[in-house]
Amino acid sequence: MPRIFHFTKFSLRDFIVTAGPPVIVVLALCFIAYRLIDPAPPKHVTISTGQENSAYEEFAKKYAAMLAKQGIQLSLKPSQGSYENLQRLNDPQSGVDIAFVQSGSTDQAEAERKGLISLGSLFTEPVWLFIRDKKNITQLTQLKRLKINVGPEGSGVPQLFRKILSVNGVEPDDLTLGTLENIPATVQLLDGRIDGMVFSSAPDALLIQMLLQTPGIKLFDFAQAEAYTRRFPFLTHVVLPRGIVDLGRDLPPKDYHLIAPTATLVARGDLHPALVDLFVQAASEIHGGAGWFRKQGEFPTASYTEIPVARDAEKFYKNGPPFMQRYMPFWLANVFERMWVVIVALGALLIPLSRIVPPLYVWKVRSRVYRWYGQLRTVEQAVEEVPPEKRTEVYSAQLARLNEIEEKVNQVSIPLSFAEELYGLRSHINFVRKRVLWLMKGQEAVLK
Template sequence: MKAPRLRKFSLVSLRDLLVAIAPTTVLVAIACAVAYLVVDPEPPRRVVLATGQDNSAYEEFGRKYAAVLARDGIRVELRRSLGSAYNLQRLKDGQVDIAFVQSGSTGAGQAASAAPAARADLVSLGSLFTEPVWLFLRASDKRKDVLRSLTQLKGLRINLGPEGTGVPQLFRQLLAANNVEPGDLRISKLENTPATMALLNGQIDGLVFSSAPEAPLIQMLLQTPGVQLFDFRQAEAYTHRLPFLTHVVLPRGIVDLGRDIPSKDFQLIAPTATLVARADLHPALIDAFVKAATEIHGGAGWFQQQGQFPSPRYSEIPVAREAAKYYRDGPPFLQRYLSFWLANLFDRLWVVAVALAALVIPLSKVVPPLYAWRVRSRVYRWYGQLRAVELAVESAPEAHRPEVQAEQLRRLDDIERRVNHISIPLAYADALYGLRSHINLVRQRVRAAPQRRAEDL
């Protein structure tokens, strides 16, 4: 029978410890939840990407991004667009999260006050590829000679595409560099696919694209008999006049080696395509898109070497901090070995760990005093009862003193009986034994009360 009673005594009172820890635990849990949900929220699983016109390179690459990011459980919703200017406006209006934008669309050729506004609240995820300016001309019996200068376009029917696509603005700058007014040409504003049909049907004399060579319409026109590609023989001079342009070469035979298409090298000028996002895009999604861009655009191409793109260079919009770190150090450590969502979970747990440390360290100093107070309070509260016994005896009238004395002695016996059942950790046993000795001391004082009263008299 002694063993069960001995089990009541231990070095630590688990119940009191749990009660003392409970407030700290609740505060830490709330702080961790807030840090997990607010400080570093979970990245969204749906992203809206603005692409380009029908059959454009932007649309083709948009499908590739959707396929790559789908492997990580991220749904990329593609929004077709007329071009860069529309994409920039959609980003500013919050209609899309990320978009393809051509260099020169945000600053060059715009008013000084408009350029910063176009870049406000936007970040670049890097340059992706070059977008040569393709000027395709329909061969005509009336024009036997190959055009060598943009000045020879005067009077021709040339399609530049809808306003806001980037191409009209870009081509006007090229015309201005040649002292040619847009009014000297008969300009139309058809979209890419209808413009291509109009060129093949003889309704227009030429059309201008600015696109990567992967665009289906570019591939088709390069191989279509009777369609000529304009050779920018002064390409290097254009890049000095318009710094956002680069000089690229379309090598002979690159389209079809067997048929020797094209039959010579073509000098071209090219802006670059960049991936632009809203500044509030989740950092984890920035890493995911840069990783996808490396997979999609990192290989060798018609105008680029292996590993040349994607790149933090050639961007007019400031590169996002996460993207710059990715280009400098490679993918985050955890993403090299874990899935996107698992790596992101561990990254977010670091935020929780910081919040945990910030609270646990100071609150841990509160737990020991709170625990000691709870344990000792089980002993100290009985001292009020002992003081009440003493006051009852001392204030009792002389005639009723024996009855009061007997009643208070019974009360002391009850207190002692209840105190003997107190469970207290061994580390605080001194307080319990001190209480028991004080009960005996009060009992002695109660019994000796008549004698002390007589001595006083």
């Protein structure tokens, strides 16, 4: 058995020598295509979030954790809010690739001109107007001469709240609008230094949970919420159900009507398609459940956004994740999705290669036998063309040469399937030796 293995192991060597160059060419083409055809997605992405402890920040942390499982590092860049996020997306030098943007912050024509794409609407973020209970405010017209914090300009809320005030006939100069961030404004509200504060956020934010349970602080009820949605198409009418915060304490004590824009995940148009798939799938897991203002599976969605929805995101909302990503790890599915054109082309190339390589392999193995036939032919020519006076010397020399050839041929190892050629060579060596010996006897007879 060891000797059999000694023979057969050379077939692998010959196969590697024969098939190696075509395989190397194919692999080189694959590598070049991998680098040039739809480059690999970047390993680092930056998302612009929101203020400290905001819902944007909390959700961004969840995205970062999910993308980290796929080898993508998501860096969080705090901001004042939606308006500043939109400015960063419009500025290529900001280093921001994707951001949370509130509906109503831009329009379709402007978004298309800036090359922005939406990855879908994620959740509604109602306008929360918290007021000190002593004020007994039931209409926005009663806010005149009060101190209301609307947050920094970058949050987008000041612009939205001014629109809401304007349709109520209230001018910004009729009240004092503060520009503090949410946490400092909350401190002032609890201390009585301001009369109220307004901001827009998902109910998941800890600040909202706290204010809804704080004695002396009341949530404003937008009783005309449906009318606001008719005046501003980017707003929706949502209801905060009675007891949703704490059923035992009956908080809140009644249904509250609120107006709500939607939070949208917005990116630049050059965001890699693979990253679009990752973000949309992450959004489906993070925002797909039921909540205070949404039913199971209602979000994320391609609706409620004035920014054009990315083609890959729209396909996901219609058909689910791409076929390969359902059954393969992200990195492997991404390679196949990027390389499918090359794979098809290489498949077509492998068909003729599969017909060329076997004959080359056979030729390579047999060449180790056939090259000795050249040596035999040299011996035959030497004994045929020698002058009579040198025949004895040449015959002896060629006979010694034949012995050397036979010794080396006996050391040749080839696969057993090609043994016929090897034994044929040995018989032919013996045939030439017999001929040389016969010529030597004839020469000796002549000399006698």
